[in-house]
Amino acid sequence: MSLFAATADRLLQRARALREAVERHPGRVAGAVGSALLFTSVTAFGLAEYGPQPKLPPVSVLQQPLALDLGAQLRSLDAQPQLAYTTTEVRRADSAESLLRRLQVTDPAQLRALARDPALQRVLHGAHGVVSAEVDGVGLLHRLQAQLPAHDGADRGAWDELTITAQADGGLSSSVQPMQAQVQTRVASAVVHSTLYAATDAAGIPEPIAAQLADLFAGEVDFRRDLRPGDRISVAWRVYVARGQVLRVGRVIAARVATRGVAHEAVWFDSPQQPGAAGYYAPNGGSLARAFLLSPLPYDRLTSGYGWRISPIFHKPEFHKGIDLAIPVGTPVRTIADGRVVHVGPGTGYGKYVKIEHPGGFATIYSHLSKYEVHVGEQVKQGEVVALSGNTGWSTGPHLYFQFFVHGRPVNPLEIAKYSPKGKSVPAALRGDFVAEADTRSQLLQLLPDVAVASAARD
Numbered sequence: 001m002s003l004f005a006a007t008a009d010r011l012l013q014r015a016r017a018l019r020e021a022v023e024r025h026p027g028r029v030a031g032a033v034g035s036a037l038l039f040t041s042v043t044a045f046g047l048a049e050y051g052p053q054p055k056l057p058p059v060s061v062l063q064q065p066l067a068l069d070l071g072a073q074l075r076s077l078d079a080q081p082q083l084a085y086t087t088t089e090v091r092r093a094d095s096a097e098s099l100l101r102r103l104q105v106t107d108p109a110q111l112r113a114l115a116r117d118p119a120l121q122r123v124l125h126g127a128h129g130v131v132s133a134e135v136d137g138v139g140l141l142h143r144l145q146a147q148l149p150a151h152d153g154a155d156r157g158a159w160d161e162l163t164i165t166a167q168a169d170g171g172l173s174s175s176v177q178p179m180q181a182q183v184q185t186r187v188a189s190a191v192v193h194s195t196l197y198a199a200t201d202a203a204g205i206p207e208p209i210a211a212q213l214a215d216l217f218a219g220e221v222d223f224r225r226d227l228r229p230g231d232r233i234s235v236a237w238r239v240y241v242a243r244g245q246v247l248r249v250g251r252v253i254a255a256r257v258a259t260r261g262v263a264h265e266a267v268w269f270d271s272p273q274q275p276g277a278a279g280y281y282a283p284n285g286g287s288l289a290r291a292f293l294l295s296p297l298p299y300d301r302l303t304s305g306y307g308w309r310i311s312p313i314f315h316k317p318e319f320h321k322g323i324d325l326a327i328p329v330g331t332p333v334r335t336i337a338d339g340r341v342v343h344v345g346p347g348t349g350y351g352k353y354v355k356i357e358h359p360g361g362f363a364t365i366y367s368h369l370s371k372y373e374v375h376v377g378e379q380v381k382q383g384e385v386v387a388l389s390g391n392t393g394w395s396t397g398p399h400l401y402f403q404f405f406v407h408g409r410p411v412n413p414l415e416i417a418k419y420s421p422k423g424k425s426v427p428a429a430l431r432g433d434f435v436a437e438a439d440t441r442s443q444l445l446q447l448l449p450d451v452a453v454a455s456a457a458r459d
Helices: 003-024 030-050 070-079 096-102 108-115 118-125 196-202 207-216 413-419 428-446
Strands: 084-089 130-135 141-149 158-166 172-180 182-191 232-242 245-259 262-269 279-281 301-304 307-310 317-320 323-326 332-334 339-347 351-358 362-372 385-389 399-406 409-411 453-457
Touching: 084 096, 096 108, 096 118, 118 141, 118 158, 118 172, 130 245, 182 196, 182 428, 196 207, 196 232, 207 232, 207 245, 232 428, 245 428, 262 428, 339 362, 351 385, 399 413, 409 413
Parallel strands: none
Antiparallel strands: 084 130, 130 141, 141 158, 158 172, 182 232, 182 453, 232 245, 245 262, 262 279, 301 323, 307 317, 323 399, 332 385, 339 351, 351 362, 362 385, 362 399, 399 409
């Protein structure tokens, strides 16, 4: 008997019993009759869902054992090189070996071959960019790619993608493909709590931009002594982006430093009509260029000033004819002005040092170095790296001993600004173009009173 038939039979039996009860007690059960009938009808409605169901087709299961050749699979995996992908930026002090080892290339023969490769020499000595490498587990390079500006030193969007590929016979091949980077403008604002570099780092402003800020305001703000907690720095700068990757941090195009109630502003201006007029200017058109940078280092900490002190070496009074700037070994040291290199070599107490003579009877000495980047007789430009800082000579810790001379007489390097005349203002013929450009770029900074970091595509 089916489930439906059995249930229906039980309902019929209950209906007969109900009828007999009504006949015996018509008054007492009259009200219950409707409920019973309603219940019966609802139950029947519910049971309609459970009628006979069609039979499902039988399920067939096919089992077939497969032999797994794990040995062949392992041999196939062993035949495929396991590559590591590494990306880095070329550093000014890089040699071929230091760059390649940072990219995990360790094979001695390949290191020697790559060091002689002209393509890699361009990577090392051109405008520094981003380099990536594919290297296997034994330190062999399979492919190296570098993105480099197509025009060294030019502030443009044209780039070259250089590829060096290792061949099966151990040789190297290289190719260059042009690529166009998107030039973007980024803006950020930082609040000073301790130092310039601590503030910019907390705001996500790249270190090269912080170094540019220190340079372009060198004649206006002494970032060692003038900054106070609560001072604000706002800056707009260019970056070059391709395939979602920042290839290079460009130049500052507008900046403002508000300290001690005074706002110092700068805008970058260049004109195809007079390329020689390119530079940083105040909003009124006055030049911010100075004959001397205030410091040869991108950042530093003054540990010993100019004047009388107790010698840390001989423990007796001596006149300190310069200043000591604490800095990690290997930090780039820049010449503070154009000049000619007159000494490169060791000196008593100085360790390794470089001396540069500048026009007008000025000279500078950079001591306790670890590596030279120039040679005697070389002409250098302001901001050019002449050495790497170190800990040589009579040095009690990594630092730079920096001296400044006026007609052979040592002068306190913290007073360089007194000897640094301003450059020329915007030429009259370019005044209208400058005002329009300065207004546009200054407006970028107006967006930043409460903004931490933002970016926008360049017009």
